[in-house]
Amino acid sequence: MNDQMITPFGDFNLKRIPDSDKNLYAWNSADRYLLNHLFELYQSGEVDLDNAKILIINDAFGALSVPLAQFSCDSYSDSVISHQAIIQNIKQCCPEDLGKITLLKSTEALKCHYDVVLFKEVKNYAFFQDEMLKVAQHVNPDALILGAIMAKNLQKNTMELLNKSIGQTQASLAWKKARLLFVNSEKTGQDEVKVKSSPVQPETNISTYELDESNEIIYNLANVFSKNKLDIGTRFFLQHLPNEKNYKNIIDLGCGNGVLSLKIAQNYPKSNITCIDESYMAVASAKMTLDANLQAEDVNVTYKAANALSDYPQNSTDLILCNPPFHQQYVVGDAIAWQMFKQSKKTLVKGGELWIVGNRHLAYHLKLQKIFGNHEFIAANNKFVVLKAVKN
Ligand SMILES: C[S@@+](CC[C@H](N)C(=O)[O-])C[C@H]1O[C@@H](n2cnc3c(N)ncnc32)[C@H](O)[C@@H]1O
The missing domain is CATH 3.40.50.150 (Vaccinia Virus protein VP39)
Incomplete structure (x- = not known):
């Protein structure tokens, strides 16, 4: 199997952890769809990745973190295996970028406000909600917030959650069975929703x-x-x-x-x-x-x-x-x-x-x-x- 992920940011040879099943890739078409779209925005000058503070959420094996490690990124996950895979793949593909990326544990509070937030889906809705409520408090005005999801996993409640916790959300047309989620950070009524859906701070959601x-x-x-x-x-x-x-x-x-x-x-x-x-x-x-x-x-x-x-x-x-x-x-x-x-x-x-x-x-x-x-x-x-x- 060819491990090469082809993206406009470069081609990357990525491995999963464990790497025992040769039929499983370290990325999916949702990762590639997101990177293609992000690159277009970057090239057209709509997003200044060189000066942006970027947050990547739920990157399983580095498909987003490795191509973007050249910029200033924090990669947030609940999985130590995902963090290990990200480091392993950066060492393999672009060792010069190793020091630029910061790994953030799901148990840590986010420490700054972000200009670009890129997220992948997770299966566990309660966890996704916990993440999105945290994100809502850590985005700069006009931030680019972009999700990528396999179309079959897109639930109505995912859209509702994004609408309520961050801002008006729209799904793209499908490309290779994946969809992008465009989340508008300039939402209104944020305080109202926070009170309704988050009686405790996300960090203490136990x-x-x-x-x-x-x-x-x-x-x-x-x-x-x-x-x-x-x-x-x-x-x-x-x-x-x-x-x-x-x-x-x-x-x-x-x-x-x-x-x-x-x-x-x-x-x-x-x-x-x-x-x-x-x-x-x-x-x-x-x-x-x-x-x-x-x-x-x-x-x-x-x-x-x-x-x-x-x-x-x-x-x-x-x-x-x-x-x-x-x-x-x-x-x-x-x-x-x-x-x-x-x-x-x-x-x-x-x-x-x-x-x-x-x-x-x-x-x-x-x-x-x-x-x-x-x-x-x-x-x-x-x-x-x-x-x-x-x-x-
Ligand atoms: C079926 S649950 C059992 C949890 C707990 N022991 C119980 O009985 O309620 C399996 C646990 O294994 C953890 N797990 C999955 N893969 C793992 C890995 N590679 N290394 C360590 N833990 C892992 C999961 O996060 C999960 O908490």
């Missing part, structure tokens, strides 16, 4: 729920998995977590809001727990959940935004808990589960254990058997299984 039996409060920022209620797979896992054998070093892999860590910390109060997630919002939420429900002296918890266990020391860990994701952005598949299981084997000490929960139909036991050479069914119901594999 939802909580209570666990049934214990009344402990679970904290969730906007982009966190199952943020309004306990996921049913997680609920089943919580009922079957290890509580007999002793474990010192424990990882909650793909920790989300930290609910598994909370319960394992209560089972093993003297342990060291590491909460890992590729979402900055998940890691921040896990910290809020554990801080709120545990006494500081009880357990030693570390929080890491990371691509699974890619940078984690090998042979270091006694127990790994995992409720694996089954999609990366819009792409459904088992690549991340494979990665997590394979890396778990490297990370565990001899005799260390990986415990997972999964939908029965995903047949994770076959993967564990292949990687670890063993697996054990801990519990099953009509939907889920809890499985254990031991590193021998």
